[in-house]
Amino acid sequence: MLPATLIGCSSKSYFTADSARAWFRIVTEGLAATPEGAEDVFLCPSFPLIRDALDALRPLGGLVGAQDVSRFPAGAYTGEVSAELLAGMGARFVMIGHPERVKHLGEGPSDFAVKAEAAAEAGLVPILIVGEPERGADPEQIIRPQIDIAFGGISSDAPVIVAYEPTWAIGAAEPAPGDHVVGVVARIREMLAERRGESRVLYGGSAGPGTFDAIAAAGRERGDAAGIPDGVFLGRAGVDPRTFLATVAEVRAAVAA
Numbered sequence: 001m002l003p004a005t006l007i008g009c010s011s012k013s014y015f016t017a018d019s020a021r022a023w024f025r026i027v028t029e030g031l032a033a034t035p036e037g038a039e040d041v042f043l044c045p046s047f048p049l050i051r052d053a054l055d056a057l058r059p060l061g062g063l064v065g066a067q068d069v070s071r072f073p074a075g076a077y078t079g080e081v082s083a084e085l086l087a088g089m090g091a092r093f094v095m096i097g098h099p100e101r102v103k104h105l106g107e108g109p110s111d112f113a114v115k116a117e118a119a120a121e122a123g124l125v126p127i128l129i130v131g132e133p134e135r136g137a138d139p140e141q142i143i144r145p146q147i148d149i150a151f152g153g154i155s156s157d158a159p160v161i162v163a164y165e166p167t168w169a170i171g172a173a174e175p176a177p178g179d180h181v182v183g184v185v186a187r188i189r190e191m192l193a194e195r196r197g198e199s200r201v202l203y204g205g206s207a208g209p210g211t212f213d214a215i216a217a218a219g220r221e222r223g224d225a226a227g228i229p230d231g232v233f234l235g236r237a238g239v240d241p242r243t244f245l246a247t248v249a250e251v252r253a254a255v256a257a
């Protein structure tokens, strides 16, 4: 079973050994002081930090994901990190389809499909990042194929997470407007309802304190509960441990309200 709410951070390539140590210390202290611990929290750090992330978060019920996975099985693939290794270590998630991997590493939909398959085969849950590349592009037309292609090779029973991250809102001055997010998340849920397995939908893209509240308020205003995501997926803001803790507190309060 996937947690009902998920508040996560992809630390991308931001952490140094020292800043990661500080993050784990501050975040685990903060979460340990809450009744929920880390039961709704996950971190996708760089590969070398996966063990530290597991040691820090798992005792509090938190989950750990990887930012990428090899398309190959364990074997003679120098530099690769197999899904089997990640799963065996205790990781639960693998990010797939992030626009930064498209832009900087030339990945595309066929890579995402192969990686989702490798992940699911090892029992890892793919976190598929979807979203329109430019402001104004039709999210409906873009996201449906992203989901269909990436999940085309995995069983309909496999659990999946979709993070709605419009490319224009990643690394931007502000997140996508709440009203826009609500409309797209509701559609993504309809697309995922065609699958048999469990799914969660998150929002990411310059998310931080205030983002989930704004989306939830827009959802209530539209009377569209299905448009409110199951949580948020932070980049930059989450790399600051105190901002991450503030976001966790905000989402928990909003969900409980």
Ligand SMILES: O=C(CO)COP(=O)(O)O
Residues within 6 Å of the ligand: 010, 098, 165, 169, 170, 171, 172, 204, 205, 206, 207, 233, 234, 235, 236, 237
């Ligand atoms: O890409 C992201 C998470 O996957 C979001 O990054 P930022 O929050 O830094 O825009």
